[in-house]
Every structure is written in structure tokens, then in C-alpha cells.
Amino acid sequence: MIGSLLSNAGVWMPLAWLFVLVVTWAIVYYIRSRGEARYHKDTEQVRPFLAGHPETSKAAMHVRASNEYWGFMEALKGYYHPLIKGHTGNLNDYICWFTCILAIVLVLVISVGV
């Protein structure tokens, strides 16, 4: 059938997938529209309740890009520190990596191929 990608273990039909997506979206939207329309924009409801503390400016609250995954990188410090140190940016190291991999590949291929 047009638009169906066969791999030997399964099939992927993007059009059918989209159709199902649209149907579920329609159902969800219908359920949402049945709810009570008590939410009004830019009114008292929108402001966060901070127990009386002054609200800091939105720009200051925005999580900047580099501390987005702060926890992830803090947890994997043992893995990240050597990895970042490994990327030295020094051209000599790039070529050292090349010769090491060349040696390993030659040993592997010769030991099996002969």
C-alpha cells in the first residue's frame, strides 16, 4: 500500500500514524472544550502565588541554556571531566588518535584475515 515502509520485522505507515494522531487530537480537543471556560488571560489567575514575595522579572527566571542539564552533568562528572579534557583541540592529539586507531585496526584485520 502506498506509504508503508516494510522492514522484515515490522511495517511503518506514516500516513496511518498521522490519521490516528489527528483523530486522537480531535477527541482530546473535544473533551477540553467541554470543560468550564473559567480561565481568563492576563487576570489575577495568571500571576504565580509566591506567598507574598515580590515576583522576580521573567527574564531573570528563565533557565539559561548551559544550566539546563546541570543535574545530569553533575551526576556524570566522573564521565564528563575526562571526556571534555580528552577533547584537547590540539592538532597533534588528533593525529595521535589516528595512528592509534590505525594500529588497532591493522592488528585486528591482519590477525583474522590471514
Next chain:
Amino acid sequence: MSAIESLRLHSPALIIAIPLLTAFIIPLLSKIIGPKARNGFVVAVLTGVLALVLLLAHDVITGGTRTYVLGGSTPLLTLPSGYQVPVRIMFVIDAMGVFMGIMCGVIALVAAIYSCMETYEGLYKFYTLLLLVTTGIFGLVFTGDLFNLFVFFEILSIASCGLVAFKIDSPMSMEGGFKYMVISDIGGLSLLVMIGLLYGQYDALNIGMLANRMDYGMIDIIALGLIVTALLMKSGSVPMHMWTPDAYGETPSSVTIMIVGASLSSLYALFRICFTLYGGFIGINVAGWIIVILALISILVGVTMAIPQTDFKRLIGYAAVAEIGFILLGLGAGLASLSGNSVDAYGIKAMEGSIFHIFNDALDIGLLFFVAAVVSYATGQRNLNNLCGLGRKMKYTTFLFIIGLAAVAGLPPMNGFASKFLIYESVFHLNPILAIIGILGSIMMLAIFVKAFSGAFLGPPVPELETYKKVPRSMLFAMSIVVAIIVFFGLFPDLIVDNLAHPAAQALVNHSEYISHAIRIGGV
């Protein structure tokens, strides 16, 4: 013979000669006609070349492998009377070569349209380099001669190093260009030593003739190890990948997609040499497993290294390394299950997935680099920490970034998912761990671009980013072409896989058919 007929007959040579000719007409022309007319001329030439490539693709798909002998009395005269060895330089174009040709035609056209708004001085040299990279990729993917492969590989490297180091004012692009060129030079020289090794033994440079005469002695094994390492370095698999973010991050915004295309065409060279030259070699499964292991490491390292990045383009550079890992995964799986002239059902599907992924990867990573370039063009900022709340003002760019993000991370409706789906399903049968790490890599890829998306586009409008330059329409037009192709391939992947990727995988696996075309006695 009608014009169309002669075009169809000579199309392989024209596809390479026309960009080369325009590459050197432009310096002369730009003295006469204005910049607008020159941009239009380049775009017109590249659309013509893309049309020629599609014409050639139609011929190759219906008519089987095409050979074109440069300089022979008829295009098919591979062995003139009285010769046992094909002497002239030949183009042997099978489904795989033409698939890569379509990729190169599309990305060259998109890069040319995108760069209509470039504001560097000495811009005509920019187009000369762009067209030289296009000629290099076309030559690399069409040629049937090993030394010709080396020459086009070097044309590609020198021209794309010229593009990487084009902004002579910024010290970073100088450093990136220098590293790129030394790495490509060492890769090219090991390719030359490999050619020496094979030529010394079999006294033939034609890939078909060599594959026919190979008997896989000790020297051929050394040559295989040398060339696999050199091409893995040039395409950026892990331990030798560190030049990739340096070079991709510093290229002028419109041609990063061409440098990505250049490293993908060195992946094509890896496909060609491993399958066609060393197809019958028993030890090729070992090389397949080496490539699979390096692919896994490059998926993991590429993805994890992208998370701590703050520079937008460097982050996408590391994502490109992970994408190369996915393609190598499919390639390695295909190689590992290759036996003589046939591959089991899962191997073919893995190769189809990775060939299709080459095309998708070029488009997705190219689109993301275009979005990064538009963001740095509009706000002048490259560091993600200073960007905030661009989504409000640059709505269309945000929409494009979401599509690019979904495509690279392999979310269902996009083309990334179609090719990764093929790779995971078939690689799972080789060894379940491969598919698990692949899916983990895709999820982490999504995490990276969620970080880039929320960092740059979400959040409140920040006062210092208020004034930003309006994004020119030629950039948006180029990006919408790429998005249209991505969505089309996402919704109808079987059109591409059945018509192009499957014959390409088939053409690679049974290399004897390739050999018969290359050394057809007497020519028809």
C-alpha cells in the same frame, strides 16, 4: 540524435563538467554583471545540474549500471580492441552512486539559494569554492577509477577547506580550516598509499578490474586496514572526530551543508571500497564489526559531548558526529553479515536504512545549521546562554527548528524516523545491544535539541535582543525547500527506499555485477 537523447547519453560527464566550468566563469562574469545576476546564474546552473542528475537517476534505475568512458570513441567502449585492461578513466554509475549524486545536487542547490544573502567581500571566490566542492562530490560518487577517486577526494578536501577558512577575520575559522585541511591531507595520503599497494600487485587502477583480480593476500589486508581508518577519520567517527565540531562550527553559515555533504561522500567511498573491492574477502566481517563498535562509541560520545556545549553551531557539530554513528551502524551491520555475494535479509535492510539515512542526515543537519545561522545572523549571538525568547519574534524560524529537531531526533512523522526505524529493526537481529544503544542515542539527541530550543526560543523577550535584523527571504526560502523534502520523505519513505535505497544496497552487495559492467569486453 535529439538534444534530449544526446543529453541523456553524455549526462555523467556533463554533470561534472558544467559546475567546473561555471566555477571558473564566475570570477570573469562577476566583473561584468552585478551580484544579483551572478547569484541567479549560479542557482540556474545548479538547478540544471540537478535536473541532469534526476535524468541520469531515472536511466540508472530503469536501465541498470551505466558506464561512461572519458575520451573513448563511444561512451560504452570500456575495452578498445586489442586491450585486456580498461585504460581510460571511466565513470561506472550504479544505483548507489546516483543516490549520492541526487543528495549532492539537492544540497548544492539549497546552499546556493541560501547564500544569496551573504555579505562577505570577495564573494565570487565563495561561489567558485562552492561549485568546486559540488564537482568534487559528483566526481567522487560517479568515478569507477581508484586514482580518480583520490583526485576528486583531494579536490573536495582543498575546496571545502577553503570554505571552512573563508572568514579570514575570525581566528576560529582559521584554526578550524587548518585542522580540517591537515586531517583531510593525511586521509588523502593514506588513500594514495593504499592505491600504491593495490596498483603494485594487480597493475590496474580500475575498481572493477581490481575487484576482479583481487585474491586478498597480506598486502591487501594492510591496504584495507589503512583505507578503513583513513575514511573513518575523514567522515568523523569517534576517536578521530574532534575536527568535526571545529570545522562545522566555523564554516560560513550557508555552506556548512556542503561540508557535511563532503564528509558523507567520504562515507560513500567507504561503502564502495568495503563492498565492491573487498566484497569477497572473508575477513571483511571483522572490518564490519570494527565499524559497528566505532559507530556505537561515536553515537554515545557525539551525543553526550553535545550536552555541555554552549556554542549553538558546535552543539550541532557534535550532533552530526552522532548522526555519522547511525550511518556507520547500518554499514557495519551490513558488512558484518556479508558473505561472498549475498547478505542475509537483515543485512540488506540495515544497509538500506543507512543509505537512506545518509540523505536524511545531510538534510536534517543542514537545516539545523541553517537555523543556527539565521539565529546568529539576526541577533549576532552564537552563545546559547545569551539567547532568550526568540520564539516570539522569529515565528517561522522556530517552526523550522521544531521540524529539524523532530527529524534529527527521529520522531515519527519525519524522515529521520523512517531511516532509523530500518536501522534499529535490522540491527536488532545482529545483536540487541546495538539497537538499544541506537535508541538511547536518539533520545539523548532529542534532549540536546530540547536544550537548544528552550535556551534560544522559549522564555520571555529579553531587552537586549529587541533589535534584530530581519531575516532575508532567500534564507527562509532555502530552508523551506529542505523542510518540504524532509516532510515528503517522512510521509512517503517507501518511494525512496524501494526505488533508490534498495537497488543501491543491492548494487553494493553483488559486486560481480559491478565488475562485469566495468570490464565489458569490446563494449556495445
Next chain:
Amino acid sequence: MLWNIPYIAVVALIVLGLYACMFKSNLVKIIIGTSLLEAGANLFLITLGYRKGGIAPIFTNAPSTESMVLPVPQALVLTSIVIGLAVTALLLSIVVMIYRHYGTIDAKKVRRLRG
């Protein structure tokens, strides 16, 4: 033993070139290393085409008695030398620009792109 001395020279050149590229931190020495590598590859191609007692493969006024050396590797080396020139000229002009920006050509210092 005598006939494989060129091959020993090829191995020596390639090893020297790689050594220079790997351990020398001066950028110009890295370029010298790449051109050493290139010289090694070219010498390898030339010695492949050698025939004992052969003369240069030029037909113009060639003495018809001796046999000639294989011409094909020499054509390959010609192209490789042209490519080597282009690469070295490009690398040297980039090193000139790097010196203007960084003020140094030490590979340990020229690495703002890292991490």
C-alpha cells in the same frame, strides 16, 4: 637486498612524517610532516614502476636498445605532486593568517576550539 632500499626509504619517510605531525607542536613543522608523508607516498609509487636497468619512458630520440620504466606510476606521481603543492600552499597561507590572529603558531596555544 639492494632492490628494496627504496621501500625502506619510503617507510622511513612515512614514519618521520607521522612523527613530525604527531609530536612537533610548531604548526609549520606539522606542514613539513605532511609534505614528508607526501614525499614518502610519491617515492612508493615511483619505486613500484621501476624495472631493472630501465631508462626514463621518453620516446623522443630514445635509444631503442634498453627497456623503459613503467610510465603509469610517474603520471600518478605528477598529479600527486600538483595536489601536494596546492595543499602545502593553502596550509602555509592559513598559518600566516593564524599568526596574525593568535600571535603564535604553537599547536598547544592555537586551540581555542576545544571541549
Next chain:
Amino acid sequence: MTPMSKIVVLVTNLLCGFILVFGFYVIVHGHLTPGGGFQGGAVVASACALVVIAYGDKRVKERLSYDAFSAIEASGLIAFVGLGFFGLGATFFYNFLAVERISSLRWLFGAKALIGPNPGDINTGGVIPLLNLAVGTEVLGALSIVLLLMLMTYTPKRGEAEIEESTAGRRAQETGEKHETGGN
């Protein structure tokens, strides 16, 4: 670079003619004696190098303009690929001059070459001498540009260098490429 002494300038004036003649000899006789496009072009470019060294960069900048050599280079390669297009009757880069079919073009490099050792008649080789000429002009232009560019970027430390530094610095700000040094 400061211009050289009077003697060197005089010798250069004498030698330049001979170098150019020898360079073009090597280009044109490419299909007979060792040489050809690239080697001959390199010899001619060495004449340009001699002039550049002898006359110093001030006078060279007025006389030898970058655009002229760029035009030579571009026209050389257009001629080379154009000759390839001429062969499209049969295939690309087909040696249409060496074949007896086109009798009218017989006089231009169309004679039959003897196989094996021969005295070397220049009128043989079909398109190859023309291709050598095209490659020769292309390489001549390209190598002279390389020499001129190397000359222009090289400025002695005193005087001019500071101006050069500031212009490079100012241009960096103009293009808005703000890279914080020290990396991330």
C-alpha cells in the same frame, strides 16, 4: 620587502626573457619531452617570483595586479574544460584532432605519431598540446597569485604591521563575530 640591489635588478631584467621562453618551451613540448602544462607553468611562475623579489613589493603592487592573474587563471581552466566539451561528438575529452575523420583540421597537431622511439614530431598528439597550453596558462596564473598573496600578507613588524593589525581587528568587530577568547 625592500627592493634588491642594482645588480640583481639588472640580472633579473636580463634573465626574465629567457625564463619565460624556456617555460613556454616546456609547456608546448609537453607531449614530446618531459614537461607539460604544470611544469612549464611553474617555470614561468618562477620568473614572476624573480621579478617580485628583485623589485620589492611597492613597485610590484602597482605593476602586477592580482585581477590580471586571476583572469589568466580563469581563462586557462575555461579553455581546458572547453576543449573537453569539443569532444562531445563521441565522448567528453575525446581527442577529436588526432582522428582522421576531420580532414580540415589535419594541419593542427593532426599528424600520425610513430609508435616506439621516434625523433618526435611536434605536429602530433591532437588535442594534448592544446590541453597542455591551457593548463600552462592556468598554472602560470594560479602560482603567480599565490606568490602575490604571500607577498601581500607578509608585512614587516615595524610600521605597516600595526596598521594591518588594527584593520584586521576593526573588521572583526564590523562583522559582529564576537568570540570570547579562552573558549568554552
